Amino acid sequence: MLRFALRRVGLMVPVLLGLSLLLFMWVRALPGDPARALLGERATPEGLARVTEAYGFDRPLWEQYVTYLGALLQGDFGNSIKTGQPVVSSFADRFPATVELGLSALLFAVLLGVPLGYLAARHQGRWLDTLAVSGSLLGVVTPVFFLAILLKLVFADTLHWLPTVGRQDARIDATHITNFYILDGVLTGEYDAAWDAAVHLVLPALALGTIPLAIIVRITRASVAEVLHEDYVRTAEAKGLAARTISRRHVLRNAMLPVATTIGLQAGLLFSGAVLTETVFGINGVGQYLFTAISQRDYPVLQGYILFIAVIYSLINLLVDLSYGLIDPRVRTP
Amino acid sequence: MKRSRRFRSSAALLAATALALSSCAESQRDDSDDESDGSGGGGTFVFAGSAEPVSLDPFFASDGESFRVARQIFEGLVSTEEDSADPAPGLAETWEVADDGLSYTFNLREGVTFQDDTPFDAEAVCYNFDRWYNMPESAQNDEYTYYYGTLFRGFATGDRKDAAVFDSCTADDELTATIKLKAPFAGFISAMSMPAFSMQSPTALEKWQDDGANNPRTTDYSTAHPVGTGPFVFDSWERGDRLTLKRYDDYWGEKAIIDTAVIVPIDDSKARADALRNGEIDAFDLVGPADVGPLESEGFQIQNREPFNILYLGMNQKQAPLDDLKVRQAIAHAIDKEAVISASMPEGTQPALEFIPPTVNGYTEDVATYDYDPDRARDLLEQAGAEGATIEFNYPTGVSRPYMPQPEDTFNVIRSQLAEVGLKIKPTADVWDPDYLEKIQGTSDHGIHLLGWTGDYNDTDNFLGVFFGGESSEWGFDNPELFDALREARGLPTVEEQTPAYEEINKMVMDFLPGVPIASPVPSLGLSPDVSGYEASPVQNEVWNTVSID
Numbered sequence: 001m002l003r004f005a006l007r008r009v010g011l012m013v014p015v016l017l018g019l020s021l022l023l024f025m026w027v028r029a030l031p032g033d034p035a036r037a038l039l040g041e042r043a044t045p046e047g048l049a050r051v052t053e054a055y056g057f058d059r060p061l062w063e064q065y066v067t068y069l070g071a072l073l074q075g076d077f078g079n080s081i082k083t084g085q086p087v088v089s090s091f092a093d094r095f096p097a098t099v100e101l102g103l104s105a106l107l108f109a110v111l112l113g114v115p116l117g118y119l120a121a122r123h124q125g126r127w128l129d130t131l132a133v134s135g136s137l138l139g140v141v142t143p144v145f146f147l148a149i150l151l152k153l154v155f156a157d158t159l160h161w162l163p164t165v166g167r168q169d170a171r172i173d174a175t176h177i178t179n180f181y182i183l184d185g186v187l188t189g190e191y192d193a194a195w196d197a198a199v200h201l202v203l204p205a206l207a208l209g210t211i212p213l214a215i216i217v218r219i220t221r222a223s224v225a226e227v228l229h230e231d232y233v234r235t236a237e238a239k240g241l242a243a244r245t246i247s248r249r250h251v252l253r254n255a256m257l258p259v260a261t262t263i264g265l266q267a268g269l270l271f272s273g274a275v276l277t278e279t280v281f282g283i284n285g286v287g288q289y290l291f292t293a294i295s296q297r298d299y300p301v302l303q304g305y306i307l308f309i310a311v312i313y314s315l316i317n318l319l320v321d322l323s324y325g326l327i328d329p330r331v332r333t334p
Numbered sequence: 335m336k337r338s339r340r341f342r343s344s345a346a347l348l349a350a351t352a353l354a355l356s357s358c359a360e361s362q363r364d365d366s367d368d369e370s371d372g373s374g375g376g377g378t379f380v381f382a383g384s385a386e387p388v389s390l391d392p393f394f395a396s397d398g399e400s401f402r403v404a405r406q407i408f409e410g411l412v413s414t415e416e417d418s419a420d421p422a423p424g425l426a427e428t429w430e431v432a433d434d435g436l437s438y439t440f441n442l443r444e445g446v447t448f449q450d451d452t453p454f455d456a457e458a459v460c461y462n463f464d465r466w467y468n469m470p471e472s473a474q475n476d477e478y479t480y481y482y483g484t485l486f487r488g489f490a491t492g493d494r495k496d497a498a499v500f501d502s503c504t505a506d507d508e509l510t511a512t513i514k515l516k517a518p519f520a521g522f523i524s525a526m527s528m529p530a531f532s533m534q535s536p537t538a539l540e541k542w543q544d545d546g547a548n549n550p551r552t553t554d555y556s557t558a559h560p561v562g563t564g565p566f567v568f569d570s571w572e573r574g575d576r577l578t579l580k581r582y583d584d585y586w587g588e589k590a591i592i593d594t595a596v597i598v599p600i601d602d603s604k605a606r607a608d609a610l611r612n613g614e615i616d617a618f619d620l621v622g623p624a625d626v627g628p629l630e631s632e633g634f635q636i637q638n639r640e641p642f643n644i645l646y647l648g649m650n651q652k653q654a655p656l657d658d659l660k661v662r663q664a665i666a667h668a669i670d671k672e673a674v675i676s677a678s679m680p681e682g683t684q685p686a687l688e689f690i691p692p693t694v695n696g697y698t699e700d701v702a703t704y705d706y707d708p709d710r711a712r713d714l715l716e717q718a719g720a721e722g723a724t725i726e727f728n729y730p731t732g733v734s735r736p737y738m739p740q741p742e743d744t745f746n747v748i749r750s751q752l753a754e755v756g757l758k759i760k761p762t763a764d765v766w767d768p769d770y771l772e773k774i775q776g777t778s779d780h781g782i783h784l785l786g787w788t789g790d791y792n793d794t795d796n797f798l799g800v801f802f803g804g805e806s807s808e809w810g811f812d813n814p815e816l817f818d819a820l821r822e823a824r825g826l827p828t829v830e831e832q833t834p835a836y837e838e839i840n841k842m843v844m845d846f847l848p849g850v851p852i853a854s855p856v857p858s859l860g861l862s863p864d865v866s867g868y869e870a871s872p873v874q875n876e877v878w879n880t881v882s883i884d
Contacts, residue, residue, distance in 0.1 A: 031769060032767075032769050032772060033772055033776075036771055036772050036775075036776065037767050037771075038477060039476055039477065039480075040771070041771055041775070041785065041787065043476070043771075043775070044476070046476075047475070047476030047477075047480075050475040050476060050477075051475060051476065051477050054475060054477070079548075079549055079552070082388075083386070083388060083551075084388070084389075084549040084551040084552050085552055085573065086552065090573065093572075093573045093574060094573075094574055097574075097575075152608075156608065156612060157608045157611070157612070160611070160612050160613075163609075163612060163614055164605065164608045164609050164612050164614060165598075165600055165605055165608070165609045165614060166575070166598060166600075166609075166614070167575060168575075169614065170378070170380040170576055170596040170598050170614070170615065171378045171380060171596070173378075173578075173594070176572060179572075282600050282601075282602075282605055282609075284573075284574030284575050284599070288574075289574070292601075295732075295765075295767060296767060
């Protein structure tokens with residue numbers, strides 16, 4: 001198991017190197033000049049030249065890449081062109097917001113999706129099943145940004161039930177230690193701050209969690225339906241085991257394998273959804289920063305952030321693979 | 335039996351979700367009620383800007399959001415009048431200018447201390463001037479020191495050192511400082527009112543700032559330890575989320591009423607309006623034109639600033655037939671500015687006569703005007719042999735500037751007006767940042783285009799010099815007479831001497847007609863009905879010590 005994990009981590013190195021080169025070429029292929037993006041509508045030719053030189057954009061591409069890679073290997077991801085903040089620390093500042101959002105969305109999707117999918121499978125063809133199947137189809141096809149804007153319009157802008165923007169009420173003087181606002185509120189005993197942060201997450205999490213929810217419902221339903229027809233379930237029923245024991249030990253456990261894979265994949269995909277959700281709800285997370293970086297041709301931020309996300313995506317997939325071992329003992333034997 | 339239990343559980347789940355939603359809502363309302371329940375004094379004022387500040391050391395900033403914060407923490411030698419861009423006493427109570435315009439003596443306010451108890455005196459003033467002048471070469475670029483580089487023209491070292499205007503600063507006595515210049519700089523006093531030239535605590539700068547840092551905007555000082563003499567002290571900055579200021583209780587002037595000011599960045603103007611409606615913020619800047627009416631009718635306050643900007647339709651004379659003055663005049667006569675304003679700008683916006691707004695020195699009504707007259711436009715096109723000519727019309731997308739709140743709408747109105755007089759318009763849209771700017775200012779590949787400028791301080795050269803100071807690919811003309819006139823006007827020692835010179839230049843420009851000035855849109859602030867004492871200023875010299883929340 002440990003060797004398996006280590007080999008997987010080792011494999012990430014060449015993948016990331018290749019990715020860094022691709023990213024480097026890609027951001028430079030974007031039309032537009034970062035120096036002009038930086039200086040705005042009254043950039044003088046001298047001003048542009050000075051900035052271009054300062055960032056080394058006038059040097060040959062291969063030389064820029066070698067410099068970049070050299071710094072990268074020392075853990076220096078460069079500074080944002082727009083804000084001057086080091087890429088690593090800006091990511092560290094914003095990452096908790098994105099994780100908080102992603103986890104809430106995932107939690108919503110899993111806690112609602114797995115039971116719903118299970119119930120739908122147990123009652124195939126009944127109204128609950130029809131509702132779950134058609135509802136999840138609608139969920140899958142609804143674009144994240146559309147849902148986000150719709151939710152915001154109805155529950156925040158019109159009904160004023162929920163906040164429209166940000167992570168926490170600006171009037172709450174909350175102490176932030178980890179930058180996970182809910183956790184911070186709990187740690188410091190500022191429960192009102194934690195509650196407020198949670199309230200701010202409701203709409204974004206619903207928006208971001210809907211597609212994963214829909215997919216989880218469908219996969220769980222299909223997987224449970226398949227397992228229900230297995231011989232061992234019939235055997236278990238025949239030998240008079242309690243329905244609850246059969247569900248828990250035989251059906252759910254066996255049906256969870258494809259579901260776990262799906263959850264892992266969805267967790268990675270949450271990043272792309274977070275770009276849109278964070279932008280709509282003004283959450284200053286990784287996604288929103290990435291969105292701004294693209295429009296401003298902020299090369300170091302684009303390169304750094306996408307690399308970080310790739311690493312995290314790979315790690316999540318690794319965790320999912322490892323979790324197979326926990327769900328299905330057969331995987332553990334080589 | 336089984337089924338009904340399961341049904342109950344899923345129904346319970348739904349009910350729980352609904353309950354959670356509605357209780358959230360209640361808590362939200364409770365929170366805002368609690369907070370706005372103050373008794374006049376104290377409380378927290380939440381203001382939404384459009385972006386994050388770039389640097390808390392205003393010397394290294396050139397963006398409005400950094401300056402917004404700087405105006406609360408810092409003060410300059412010179413301030414501005416409440417309702418104009420004219421200079422007013424700041425940390426200097428009075429000043430005298432020598433006849434040759436090369437020496438300025440500032441008489442400083444007594445009893446002022448920086449927020450770290452460092453005394454504010456002539457030594458501190460000279461410390462600041464010397465610091466700016468002696469900036470390391472690594473910081474001598476438009477990104478970090480745009481305003482100093484542009485206004486003082488150079489530093490003690492570096493490739494611009496021979497052009498530097500600053501000579502020396504001497505502390506004559508504790509409260510008198512004399513600045514000597516190498517060349518006349520008529521805009522000097524006005525420039526001293528800019529946040530970039532705020533007085534900063536020498537002690538704090540010594541301790542926390544490193545001007546030679548790889549990036550002087552990310553030093554300890556620029557991110558966490560700014561110290562000035564203003565009515566608010568810096569408290570904390572959670573990047574991307576909020577910046578918190580607290581009242582400075584030993585402020586020399588009118589002490590702040592509110593305890594805390596929080597500035598949050600919300601980039602979309604519609605989102606700022608929604609946050610105000612929802613009680614999440616107390617005020618915000620840059621109200622979208624479409625939100626002004628609705629917000630007012632819902633009981634929110636709208637405050638307009640005197641416009642300090644200009645939107646124009648530029649014409650590239652490198653592209654025929656725009657090199658023909660008659661064609662340019664025809665285009666000017668074809669445009670109904672009132673219609674453009676009513677379709678795409680906030681209420682109260684006035685059409686522009688020339689390339690500066692009325693608040694700027696050198697403004698004159700005595701310029702050639704081009705009234706809306708489609709028949710005359712058709713005549714002129716006929717005389718020029720350009721009836722039915724095809725003209726490329728460039729406009730930006732994905733941008734909203736104070737001078738250009740809705741460029742797409744502005745474009746549409748002008749396009750149909752030009753089509754009305756028989757011109758064929760070839761529309762070309764580009765994303766603002768950086769494609770559009772690159773194309774307009776970096777290449778000759780454009781015809782007529784929308785662009786403008788928001789002034790930084792009251793200096794005419796900051797408009798006319800920026801637009802027409804030399805040959806540029808934006809305008810595509812070479813007019814040495816105009817370039818020389820601008821250079822001469824810039825070098826005049828006093829504002830009084832500059833006024834007639836700039837009036838002449840305005841006349842010259844409007845005869846030459848390089849483009850059509852369209853309007854100076856009124857920038858608006860949106861405020862909750864509970865806020866009082868907010869004083870809008872045309873150059874955004876808005877200090878929140880007078881703000882209170884009921």
